[in-house]
Amino acid sequence: MNKKWKEFAAVNGLTCEKNQCYGTLNDYQVSITLEANGGLMIYRVGVHANLGTHAKEVYNFLAVENKKKYKIGQVSTEDSGIYFVILGRMGIVNHIDMVLHELTEYLKSLDVDGTVCPYCGRAMIKSVLAQDNGGYFRAHNECLEQRLQSAVAVENMEAALPNNYWNGFAGALVGGLVGCAIFAILFAIGYVAFISSLLGAIAASFLYSKFGGKNNAVKVVIVSIVTFVMIIITFFVCYIVQVAMVMDEAGVSGNAASLFFQLLAENADVQKEVCYNFVLTIVFTGLGIVYNIMSLVRQQKKVSSGIKRIGQ
Numbered sequence: 001m002n003k004k005w006k007e008f009a010a011v012n013g014l015t016c017e018k019n020q021c022y023g024t025l026n027d028y029q030v031s032i033t034l035e036a037n038g039g040l041m042i043y044r045v046g047v048h049a050n051l052g053t054h055a056k057e058v059y060n061f062l063a064v065e066n067k068k069k070y071k072i073g074q075v076s077t078e079d080s081g082i083y084f085v086i087l088g089r090m091g092i093v094n095h096i097d098m099v100l101h102e103l104t105e106y107l108k109s110l111d112v113d114g115t116v117c118p119y120c121g122r123a124m125i126k127s128v129l130a131q132d133n134g135g136y137f138r139a140h141n142e143c144l145e146q147r148l149q150s151a152v153a154v155e156n157m158e159a160a161l162p163n164n165y166w167n168g169f170a171g172a173l174v175g176g177l178v179g180c181a182i183f184a185i186l187f188a189i190g191y192v193a194f195i196s197s198l199l200g201a202i203a204a205s206f207l208y209s210k211f212g213g214k215n216n217a218v219k220v221v222i223v224s225i226v227t228f229v230m231i232i233i234t235f236f237v238c239y240i241v242q243v244a245m246v247m248d249e250a251g252v253s254g255n256a257a258s259l260f261f262q263l264l265a266e267n268a269d270v271q272k273e274v275c276y277n278f279v280l281t282i283v284f285t286g287l288g289i290v291y292n293i294m295s296l297v298r299q300q301k302k303v304s305s306g307i308k309r310i311g312q
């Protein structure tokens with residue numbers, strides 16, 4: 001955390017370490033975690049209170065009523081409090097300061113007690129410094145242990161689920177078809193839209209999971225093969241259909257596919273155009289696959305690995 005954050009921490013009596021500021025602000029435990037994500041500065045901000053029956057109200061306060069005003073991204077309520085993410089920019093320290101003060105005032109108006117254990121809502125006579133979902137805060141040691149155990153149990157259950165390769169494959173086919181359809185439509189009106197191969201790869205990955213396929217390395221392999229094969233077929237089919245239509249207009253009979261490949265072999269202009277478009281189509285499909293791999297790696301990061309005891 002930079003000098004601005006250190007000043008903010010000093011004014012509010014917070015502790016500032018490496019990528020994290022935490023402590024008690026306006027009677028509530030808060031944490032601000034800096035996460036560098038692909039060159040972007042993203043802050044994950046947590047208010048660690050036991051929201052109890054107010055969870056929904058607090059969520060709406062951030063995610064609905066004040067989302068625009070606070071300029072925040074994803075909001076989530078967890079066992080250890082409420083979290084939101086916000087993009088780093090000029091004046092971010094003052095901005096987060098303002099949001100935290102307003103949010104904690106709101107919590108006070110709901111009579112949410114900021115002194116109790118965020119997990120169980122009981123008084124904390126003995127507590128440890130815990131980390132969960134990025135942020136540092138104080139909680140009962142036994143509650144932290146319990147939270148870790150239930151996160152591990154959920155992960156073990158997910159690991160034991162069937163792979164559902166065929167369902168995933170069907171989803172990838174449908175997603176790939178979406179990309180191919182966009183490609184074909186745009187081709188018909190005169191564009192070779194490389195972006196559609198990227199969209200196809202992303203849609204295939206999304207639907208692979210939606211159809212019940214599990215998130216693992218096999219998914220990336222299946223999705224990659226399906227999208228590559230489908231987009232390459234679509235690419236050539238589009239060109240062959242184009243040749244067939246030109247032949248039709250000119251009243252020439254014959255096999256459009258063999259004429260297309262003959263043109264491709266003999267005509268330098270056709271070669272140049274088709275090769276250029278083909279390479280870019282492949283590159284964009286590849287980009288979609290890289291995106292899929294990155295999101296797989298992100299999703300496979302275990303929740304339990306982020307739950308630990310930091311200190312006494």
Ligand SMILES: [Zn+2]
Nearest residue numbers: 117120140143
């Ligand atoms: Zn507790």
